[in-house]
Every structure is written in C-alpha cells, then in structure tokens.
Amino acid sequence: MVAVLREETLGIQSDADVVRVRQVTREFAVALGFRLVDQTKIVTAASELARNTFVHGGGGAVLLEALEDGARSGLRLTFTDKGPGIADVARALADGYTTGSGLGLGLGGAKRLSNEFEISSAPGQGTRVLIARWL
C-alpha cells in the first residue's frame, strides 16, 4: 500500500512560482534520499510541467507527495489547472509539437524523466498531469 509521508501544495501563478516549485521539489527529493542525477531529473520534469501550468494553463497548482510503498519510496507531483485544456493529448506529447514559444519538449520530456506519467485533459476542462519517480 502506498503511504503518503509528507505533502505540500504550491500555487503556480508566476514564473517566480515555477522557480519555487523547482526548489521545493528538490527539497522533497533530497529528503527522500534521491541521488543527484535523479534529483536533477525530477526537478527538471517539475520545471517543465510547472511552466506548462503557468503559461498554457493560465496558472494552477501542484501537489507534492513523498510516498512510501513497502520498501521503496518515491515522489509524486500532480499539476492541475483550469485552463483551456488540450484537445489532442497524443499530439501534445509528441516531441516538437508546440503552441507557444517553446521547443515542444515539455510534456514528452517530463514523461521520459519520470517512472510514472498520467495526463487527463479535455477542451474547457483544464489539465491534470501526474508524474512519479521512485528511488
């Protein structure tokens, strides 16, 4: 059974908040004993998704959860916004697809940097993206 050891919710309404998400994700990862490379991967994924929440979702929030599942521990991040949503999720996940000024690597990149990835979105319904990385 997955137990939540610690959780924190952060609002994402500015690019300063994106930086804050990176910092708190790092704190969680360090406290869980993630190696430096794994810290860097989850923090980078968090940065991509936090920026998506702010830029494309018009702001939102992230729930950070330190998890324990038997012998293994992990970090789960759930980003939610009430923005315009994504009409074609498969296309949004494809590298190089972008509606903004980015490289289109945000969603696909965050998925590659995580062990678990879930996305649910529909036009007008906002977007929810969940990633987890296990130690």
Added chain:
Amino acid sequence: MGEFLLVTIQVEMHDRLVMTLQDELTQSIVKHRARGVLIDISALEIVDSFIGRALGDIASMARILDAETVVVGMRPAVAITLVELGLSLPGVRTALNAERGMALIRQSLSASGRQDGGGSS
C-alpha cells in the same frame, strides 16, 4: 582580436531573467565589440527546455553579431538529464571549463582570421 565577454550565471534563472540575459548580452556584444562570449553555467542545478532554448538563441544571435559563444561548466547530472529530456543543444558549443572555452574561441577566431587573410571565399 576583440574582447571576450564572460557571463557567469549565479542565480536561479526564472524565465523573465533568461529573456533579460538575452537582451543585455546582445547589447554588450555590440557595445564592447566582443568576438567571443563565454557563458558559465556551473552554478545552474538544472537546464530545462526553456533555458536550453535560450542558450541556443543566444548562440545564434551572437553568431549573427559576429561573436562565438561557448557554454562552459555544465554539471554532469544536467548533461544526463538534458539528453533524456531530448535536448541536445544544437548549435551551442560547449567546453568543460572557462579556460578550455576560451581556447576554443581563440582557435576558431584565428582559423576564421586566416581564412579572411587568404582572401578565399
């Protein structure tokens, strides 16, 4: 040989700051007639797609302004993450540290100097 600009990124880069860096750096290249730009990112704990793109843009802008850019000091964990993210920083030259970056710029400036002097193409 013109001046070199050394940019050391010491703070957490939020997105607007990245854009400010781009603006100020291109102005400085022109103002100081710089031929080389070294960007030291050894203090950066992550490089995500936004920062990666900005580094590529800076290198392109500098090239148009006749300056060479070398990014130095990338942390190993950052390099590993960048590749997994799918970002290979095309068009951005990198070196292990500032000394090697400087050597790389000098090398390519003297190579282009010879080419100009020879009058060929």
